[in-house]
Amino acid sequence: MHDPVLKNVRADKRQLEQVLMNLVVNARDAMPEGGDIRIETGIQRLEIPLERDRATVPPGEYVTVQVSDKGCGIPVDKLQKVFEPFFATKRQGEGTGLGLSTAYGIVKQSGGFIFVDSTVGRGTTFTLMFPVYQGVPVAGPARDKPLPSRNVPMPRDEGVVLLVEDEAPVRAFASRALKLKGYTVIEAGTGEEAMNLLQDPLLDVDLFVTDVIMPGMDGPTWVRQARQIRPDVRVVFVSGYAEDALDDSADPVSNSVFLPKPFSLTDLLDTVQKQMA
Template sequence: EEIKKAGDRAANLTRQLLAFGRKQILQPLALNLNDIITDMNKLLRRLIGEDIVLTAKLDPVLKKIKADPGQIEQILVNLVVNARDAMPQGGNLTIETASVELHEEYASKHVGVLPGNYAMLAISDTGVGMSEETQARIFDPFFTTKEKGKGTGLGLSTVYGIVKQSGGNIWVYSEPGHGTTFKIYLPQLESPATQTEIETKEEAAPRGSETILLVEDEAVVRGLARQILEQAGYKVLEASGGEEAVHLTTEHSGAIDLVLTDVVMPKASGKEIAELIKSIRPDARVLFMSGYTDEAIVHHGVLDSGVEFIQKPFTPASLARKVREVLESEPPAVTGG
């Protein structure tokens, strides 16, 4: 019995190393991610235990992908176990699927990413989160933050290998103390969008001339968002955090039509900053942005449902569209209190 167990463990370890090296033999089939998640529901609930609430939000019109079903199951199990281990006191675990289009702009900034239509699988937890140093190493084989004997350090590197071998990409967003979201993009089974189709869609991005206050602590994201907004015709005031944002709100003599703010920042949250700015400029609209999915954000209690929200990574066209939509929406009702 012990020898058999040791043999199984060795075979499993070999499979994981082969997956990381992208050398595993695949048996790809046309499949729908939603079906696999639904079929594995019972197993996943058993894996996480009773103090974690599992919620699934599946896109009903999700297109099929071509992948090895056993490997997709392996991705789900590894990411769900990872999320469970990050929530020793319990919490919320959200599994989502969506159809997304990755544009030339996004692909050019991410090595090995091809533009086209993808099925996205997102797994979010409300756990301990990760530092930037940990995030930089999580896909390395044998890297683990778990105590000795608790993990091989191969779970996430296996996920990475499978995703890459299936022609996809993986993206992680995490803030210490605020949980983690893994987003996996797998190519949809259809002819990839041609370059001209992508460009035409990008050109259709709506324009405006209003003033937007951009609040984002990450300089790279702030710079990109500013560039997109200015190219779409907007005037942009930028702040790296709450104090700077409030200072700009009081000092700026002209109108501030929209506040575009990150949700999770080091000192004050996006929600707190938005409330402060609204108390000074009640007419300003607010649009939140975050690397977490909208479902995860509501589960985290960071935002209420019904607020305006855009997920990172966004394309120039999707940000321009969302900004226009929020600016043209009905003004929020003023509540007394």
């Protein structure tokens, strides 16, 4: 259901699409046997501040978007944690726990608010509130600059990171954080793909950030091979299975550090910054 007369909000269209996609995917996963996902939009005017979930929504006019499902619901003791990075109500292997964290960050960055209501066994509703934009609409932020031609060395203003992660949501989450910090990020989904990228002698890389356990070549394996042609590149290994993946008996990878999952954005950025120093 949609209000036929919605007003403008100031936000990036692509980012809002990502928020809705994340919420819809979350709703789908909450209904393994199938069901309906309801998306409603509307206008809400607040005459007094709305105090909720440790947030204060100022008085004013807001465009609201609600995404609802009739799924399994979220226990009360977990509701306050659903927006934390890498928190997930699913079993291990069923999801990364990044979708809601990403949605929260985008909504807050847009000056909006996001709330969740849920009852176990009955379903969940996420409510987004964006202040109505009274100014003249302007073009959204410019798209990410394309990578330079493979015939031109890449810029090194803040350092170049080769990010290798087989789970696309995790890779997108980390890539966005690093780009916002000012780094140039090159992405690869496998160790093999990373090795192919490194065959270009004009591709300058300062740091490898790689998952440890991946299909095909694991992190330590591809990094050791890459070091044969890029001996000075430093490394950040990321995994939730450090003791199994980086065995003490294996040849240690020099100039490398380990970042255990789950980690916060601050943890990731601090680790990368220290390795870049």
